[in-house]
Amino acid sequence: MKQKGWKELTPGAVVTEPGSSKQFKTGSWRAFKPRWIEENCIHCLFCWVYCPDMAITVKDGKRGEFNFDYCKGCGICALECPGKKGNKAIVMEEEGN
């Protein structure tokens, strides 16, 4: 995308296009990647509630896969996940492993 020059900017850096944060893919920030272990998942959707980037997908009331375009690997979901019988349903792994 061609970057704008100083004459083309909205005064005060006001963002006038609603929902434009979708264009900003935070997935590239990731150093750690969450992995979902489906058999330990109780579909409580805590991860969906806590994820700051709305990177947990939900289908028919059930937890779905991560959206790695936006998951920045913060690990909040893994921390909050209650899992099943003491076994976490989300674990964080180093990127590139």
Added chain:
Amino acid sequence: MPKIVAVTGNEAVAEALRQVNPDVCAAYPITPQTDIMQRFSSFAANGKVKTEMILVESEHSAMSACVGASAAGGRVITATSSQGLALMWEILWIASGDRLPIVMPLVNRALSAPINIHGDHSDGMGARDCGWIQLWSENAQEAYDNTIQAFRIAEHLDIRLPAMVCMDGFIISHSITRMEYLEDEKVKSFVGEFKTLNPLLDIEKPVSYGPLILTDYYMEYRKAHEHVMSKVPGVVKQVADEFEKMTGRKYGLFETYRLDDAEVGIVVLNSAAGTTKDVIDEYRAKGIKAGLLKPRLFRPFPYAEVGDALKHLKAVCVLDRADAFGGSFGPLFMDIASSLYIQDKKPLMFNRIYGLGGRDYMPDQAEHVLNELVETAKTGKVQSVKEYIGVRE
């Protein structure tokens, strides 16, 4: 008919704010400004204005609430002095960077420590580079007139920048002088309806304020800010012309007094200009060609025009009611020196620091400076570039 009144500077500014009737005011008391907001909150409590008063716990919060209310789409005011302005420091930059046309009377007072409540320009000078417009006022009439004009300048759709209106603490804010109030209707129609620009509360057109702008765009936003500042003088003159048509009172980017044919000149801000003009008259009567320049629009500083108005002089003294520690010279001197730097022919210059912490500026100080100017013009030599005057050894 305009009303002739005998009022203090604070009373006059509070009256201007009543007549403008802004949407929101968030304020915190601080001497010597307190009196403006005390009067204004009485107007709000007594239904004389429809303004929503937000009483906050600090000036940091006052300016923060102003930023929110202005981004929401309201006409917004506050007022402060000294440490209050210092506490707003961080948010002053947010207000200007977000291009929010907040209007703020600044009743100039010295900065602590040592603690001092009196008139001094250290507060306003400390905020001179934060992207706000600054109008400075010699007396209550000018403070009243500048407050009214500030709304038009700040809110102009080509500008949209916050504006401070400065006047000297106590010397002007608490002294009663004779002046003229305009009729409410005239002020109302002069400032006009507030026009919003990308208001947060327009739910049909959702917007976000304050995004993160990193290396890819920050510099473009700063260049855009510098550019919009360059348009301010034109708008200031246009608003002043309209104001003159309504009131007969003439304003420009700065005032000159007996300067055109002068050989020596004094540059000074605010109330000390009045005393200086009297002494200049005495020197003129003795055949000494002295004149004065008093900046009104201090930010953005009209370098080219100021330099042009001073370049014919043989010697100039800049009087500063603040020092810029470690910067060698007073802040006004540095701007005047920059204004003359771009001129081919320039006068000899020196800087005198006076009146700090409300120390009286007396006619004998103006005489002292004028004598020095005459001597400098005659000998072609500056005795000493910077000195404090009216200080005990």
